[in-house]
Amino acid sequence: MDQVKIGTFLKELRKEKNLSQEQLAEKFYVSTRTISRWENGNTLPDISVIIELADFYEVDIRELLNGERKSDEMNTDMKETLELVADYTNAEKEKIIKSLKTYIAASVLFFALIGIIIAFNLTRVHGAFQGAAAFLATVGLIYSIMSVIKLRQLTGKMNKEQHKKASIKLGIFLGILGIIALLAVIAVL
Secondary structure (H helix, E strand, O other): OOHHHHHHHHHHHHHHOOOOHHHHHHHHOOOHHHHHHHHHOOOOOOHHHHHHHHHHHOOOHHHHHHOOOOOOOOOHHHHHHHHHHHHHHHHHHHHHHHHHHHHHHHHHHHHHHHHHHHHOOOOOOOHHHHHHHHHHHHHHHHHHHHHHHHHHHHOOOOOHHHHHHHHHHHHHHHHHHHHHHHHHHHHHO
């Protein structure tokens, strides 16, 4: 699937309707930036939006996915099947997003609690607990960051290339954090 070709086709269809990106964004309840990303081939609309775009532009879904016009008409059964698939996919995506938000909140809370314990020296056991607490706080921070990155990707606020760059930066950050944590544990012992 050629995202750039699809984006160019979406742009042509929008221009045929004499609509600006802002006007189209209002019709589909998305941001102008989202329309721009679609038309530049950076991201693709969700399958449910593709179905709506096909209806709006009066083209076949296959035409949208191929990025060019065809003479075939989409049959009703295929459209209904795709709508069911889109509904299912959106429901699954919403479940994942909801659980990710829960995990993020829990890990941030855990990270903050461990951080407070360390910062205010609220424990009488120093050496081993401090090292373990620092390790757990680091794990909580790592998990929180990874969950936020995944959430941004699932909600369409981060494309695959941005996700790859963020993952590399996170890896470097984690490596540095790991070295610092290791040095802290060694210093306590």
